[in-house]
Amino acid sequence: MNESRKSALVATKVSKQVTLPSASSASSDEKYLRILNDIELTIQDGESIAIVGASGSGKSTLLGILAGLDLPSTGEVHFYDKAIHTLSEEQRAQIRRTEVGFIFQQFLLVPSLTALENVMLPAELSDDPELRNSAKQKAQQWLDKVGLSHRLEHFPNQLSGGEQQRVAIARAFITSPKLLFADEPSANLDTENGKLVEDLLFELNQKANTTLVLVTHDLELAERCQRKVLLTNGHLVEKPVVTNDDPTDQRSESNTDKPLDIQVAEAITNAF
Numbered sequence: 001m002n003e004s005r006k007s008a009l010v011a012t013k014v015s016k017q018v019t020l021p022s023a024s025s026a027s028s029d030e031k032y033l034r035i036l037n038d039i040e041l042t043i044q045d046g047e048s049i050a051i052v053g054a055s056g057s058g059k060s061t062l063l064g065i066l067a068g069l070d071l072p073s074t075g076e077v078h079f080y081d082k083a084i085h086t087l088s089e090e091q092r093a094q095i096r097r098t099e100v101g102f103i104f105q106q107f108l109l110v111p112s113l114t115a116l117e118n119v120m121l122p123a124e125l126s127d128d129p130e131l132r133n134s135a136k137q138k139a140q141q142w143l144d145k146v147g148l149s150h151r152l153e154h155f156p157n158q159l160s161g162g163e164q165q166r167v168a169i170a171r172a173f174i175t176s177p178k179l180l181f182a183d184e185p186s187a188n189l190d191t192e193n194g195k196l197v198e199d200l201l202f203e204l205n206q207k208a209n210t211t212l213v214l215v216t217h218d219l220e221l222a223e224r225c226q227r228k229v230l231l232t233n234g235h236l237v238e239k240p241v242v243t244n245d246d247p248t249d250q251r252s253e254s255n256t257d258k259p260l261d262i263q264v265a266e267a268i269t270n271a272f
């Protein structure tokens with residue numbers, strides 16, 4: 001019981017640079033955009049962590065790299081004991097299918113499939129024959145858990161936004177992923193439905209003991225995670241854990257004197 005927790009994800013000196021469309025008049029400096037700079041991040045198994053930052057600060061880029069959807073330009077990403085930056089697209093896809101769940105702000109359900117079929121899909125594509133064989137039963141159970149057992153045969157366009165996101169949550173959990181990535185999961189929902197979806201996400205996450213990596217603009221949502229990190233100018237700043245010994249210490253270890261909450265709020269509001 002006293003064993004230290006395993007690291008679920010470790011990013012070491014991760015940088016991301018993209019080439020901008022060439023403009024003949026552009027100087028060599030203008031042809032590249034550096035989105036992430038020497039990111040260092042260790043996420044422990046079972047943790048929930050929020051990545052916050054202004055629009056365009058690189059949150060989705062970082063999430064894509066951590067989830068193995070994209071590769072860093074330099075640096076390393078370890079997913080448990082696998083060095084995912086060294087793997088081929090097919091090998092990374094295999095990890096994503098079996099060990100990772102995704103929830104996106106646009107829900108991304110397959111429009112031609114019913115709620116039940118959408119949730120079954122990752123199980124049917126799994127390499128695990130047991131999961132494939134029990135896909136329908138498991139999908140029914142997960143749809144029941146998200147309160148949609150009466151909507152199994154409905155297509156996405158027959159469901160409200162909140163209902164669609166609940167289907168997406170059931171779909172993300174059906175493979176019992178070790179890691180769950182959520183990119184602005186409630187951004188497209190009204191306050192009431194957004195809250196329902198967030199409550200459900202945290203409840204299921206805790207029950208399943210999944211590691212949760214959440215990207216959001218929403219500071220209240222970020223506050224619900226055990227850890228919060230801010231992306232600013234391509235760098236990551238972490239809010240230190242406030243201990244009981246010094247509950248007033250809210251200061252970050254960055255080179256600014258402002259508490260991290262204020263930095264986060266400023267970084268986000270400055271973007272609009």
Ligand SMILES: Nc1ncnc2c1ncn2[C@@H]1O[C@H](COP(=O)(O)OP(=O)(O)OP(=O)(O)O)[C@@H](O)[C@H]1O
Pocket residue numbers: 018019020033035053054055056057058059060061062
């Ligand atoms: N392939 C690419 N080519 C050019 N620019 C890119 C590319 N990918 C990302 N960017 C730029 O990198 C920056 C970071 O993008 P990213 O989507 O990661 O930000 P974000 O913090 O998730 O933003 P938002 O909160 O608005 O979704 C943006 O300025 C974006 O335009």
